[in-house]
Amino acid sequence: MTVVTVVTVEKPNHRRERDRRERRDHSGRRYRGPVAMPRSTMLVDVKLSARAVLAATCLTSALVLSGCASSGDDAPASETNHTSVKASIEAPRVTVTSFGEGERRPVAYQDLDATQTAHFSVSLGFSQTAVPAAQLSPEPPAAVTGAPLTGTAELTTTQLSDDEAGASRSVTMTLTDLARTDPSAVRVEDTVDVSPANGIAATWEATGTGRVTAISYTQPDNSTDEVDALLEGYVSALVGQLVIFPDDPIAPGATWTVEMPVIGESNTAQVTSYTLVSHEGSTVVVNATVSQHPTIGALTLDSGETVDVQSAETSSSSTITIDLEKPYPTAGQSTLTTRTVYGNKSSEYAVVQDTCLLYTSPSPRDKRQS
Numbered sequence: 001m002t003v004v005t006v007v008t009v010e011k012p013n014h015r016r017e018r019d020r021r022e023r024r025d026h027s028g029r030r031y032r033g034p035v036a037m038p039r040s041t042m043l044v045d046v047k048l049s050a051r052a053v054l055a056a057t058c059l060t061s062a063l064v065l066s067g068c069a070s071s072g073d074d075a076p077a078s079e080t081n082h083t084s085v086k087a088s089i090e091a092p093r094v095t096v097t098s099f100g101e102g103e104r105r106p107v108a109y110q111d112l113d114a115t116q117t118a119h120f121s122v123s124l125g126f127s128q129t130a131v132p133a134a135q136l137s138p139e140p141p142a143a144v145t146g147a148p149l150t151g152t153a154e155l156t157t158t159q160l161s162d163d164e165a166g167a168s169r170s171v172t173m174t175l176t177d178l179a180r181t182d183p184s185a186v187r188v189e190d191t192v193d194v195s196p197a198n199g200i201a202a203t204w205e206a207t208g209t210g211r212v213t214a215i216s217y218t219q220p221d222n223s224t225d226e227v228d229a230l231l232e233g234y235v236s237a238l239v240g241q242l243v244i245f246p247d248d249p250i251a252p253g254a255t256w257t258v259e260m261p262v263i264g265e266s267n268t269a270q271v272t273s274y275t276l277v278s279h280e281g282s283t284v285v286v287n288a289t290v291s292q293h294p295t296i297g298a299l300t301l302d303s304g305e306t307v308d309v310q311s312a313e314t315s316s317s318s319t320i321t322i323d324l325e326k327p328y329p330t331a332g333q334s335t336l337t338t339r340t341v342y343g344n345k346s347s348e349y350a351v352v353q354d355t356c357l358l359y360t361s362p363s364p365r366d367k368r369q370s
Contacts, residue, residue, distance in 0.1 A: 086216035088165065092260035094211075094244060100251030100276060107245040107276070107284060108208035109169065109324050116155040116326045118361055122237045123148040125356040130349045138311040140339035146356055149194065149234045151178040157327045160205060165213035167205035171327040173238070174201040178231075196223045197231050202239055209245040237357055241329055243274065243286055243322055252276055262292060269295050282325045288318040292338045299342065310341040310350065334359040 125146030154174045160167050176198050182191040199220040206212045217235065219228050244258045254276040262268040270292045277285040293312040300306050320332035336357045343350035 086214055088214045089212050090260075091211060091213075092244060092258050094246055094256060094258050096246045096248055096250070096254065096256045098253065098255045099248070100254030102251040102253075104249035104251045104254075105279060106249045107279060107324070109206075109210060109327065110208075110282065111157045111171075111325055111327045112159045112169065114155075114157045114326055116153075116328055116330075118153040118155065118328050118330070119151075120153060120238065120359070120361045121148050121150045122234055122360075123356075123358040124233050124237060125354075127354045129352050131352050133343065133348060133350050136341065136350050136352070138313055138339065138341055140313055140315045140337040141354055142337070145183055146358065147180060147182045147184070147191075148358075149178065149180045149231075152176050153238065153328065155327050163205065163213070165205070166207050167213040168208050169327070170203060170205050172201055172203040173328065174199060175235070175238075192227060192230055194227055194231060196220065197227045199223075200228075200231060200235065202235055204239065204242075206242075209247055210242055211244050212239075212242065215239070237359060241320065241332060241334065241359055241361075243284075243288075243320055243329070250276055252278055261295075267295050268292055277319075282323055284322045284324060286320050286322070288316075288320065288334075290314055290316040290318070290336055292336075294340060305344075307342045307344050307347075307351070310343050312338065312340045314338045329361065332359065332361050 123146035127145075152175070154176065156172050158170045160170050178194045178198050178200075180191065180194045197220060200223065201218045202215060203218070204212045204215040240262075246254075246256050250256070256274050258272045258274070260270060262270045270290060273289050273291075275287045277287055279285075292314045294309050296309065298306050298308045314336065315338075316334070316336040318332065318334035318336075320329045320334070323330045334357065338355050340353045341350050342353070
């Protein structure tokens with residue numbers, strides 16, 4: 001399990017930290033802890049939320065790895081406080097299952113002092129339903145409706161030296177031109193305006209092979225707690241597109257796995273299986289699939305009843321292009337849908353939670369304009 005340890009906190013915004021313990025669905029509606037279901041369809045008194053149950057997150061992301069800041073002072077801070085949290089990241093487990101065919105070459109980033117502009121679209125979705133146990137299907141659906149966020153990422157890389165965790169690079173990603181649509185909103189004005197978050201940034205320290213050792217997040221002074229909380233999952237999804245390579249030289253056809261918690265969700269384990277499609281000059285293309293499952297086997301409800309994690313299945317596919325002289329993938333498309341089922345033998349209903357992620361870069365908007 002990835003351990004997130006806060007090592008630095010600057011100008012903590014205690015109100016923001018409290019709000020980060022509140023979650024939102026993809027439409028931006030706020031809920032604290034579990035999602036309440038209509039009592040007519042509830043499993044006992046089930047009020048489960050994929051984010052609340054499976055995520056111990058403060059992150060804007062999921063490496064994001066979010067560092068959860070804590071403080072003994074609950075006094076509200078100014079809305080204009082600028083918050084930056086730095087969290088250390090435990091090393092993932094990287095296992096090479098095949099070194100490929102042909103000449104083996106090291107695969108490592110060579111992006112010191114590099115700058116990059118990347119356009120993206122990332123969509124997140126979440127749904128929860130109570131299903132009669134006899135009608136339950138454990139397989140994830142083809143898709144879950146999500147709210148897409150589009151924008152531009154400006155990235156810069158600087159060199160690190162004498163880093164105890166072995167990092168050699170520091171990458172800062174600043175997001176601008178942010179726009180979000182909400183397919184579930186009845187009116188346009190019901191969609192949360194994310195423009196105050198323009199300028200939100202994530203900075204990560206990493207090794208040459210892409211292993212992140214520490215990460216921090218910075219919110220613009222004019223942003224709001226509501227917008228910051230809404231964007232946490234999106235920033236996590238963007239950081240989650242980073243590829244970790246093996247330390248050993250590999251050839252096309254090589255396969256390896258990376259095991260670590262979902263970025264920002266320490267109670268959800270993830271195994272990413274990579275295949276090296278090609279390595280020509282500084283350009284690398286990889287395919288990837290993901291498997292996710294909760295690391296907790298059962299949950300105890302407020303009523304005292306225990307419900308078990310009956311199953312967790314993931315459907316995913318990803319193709320990512322990396323220029324090793326740049327800090328972020330230059331192109332890619334990733335889709336991921338996970339279905340987690342909760343219940344017990346004595347219940348007529350099971351609680352089914354579906355989460356989805358769709359990432360595209362360049363964004364569909366940029367492809368249409370090109």
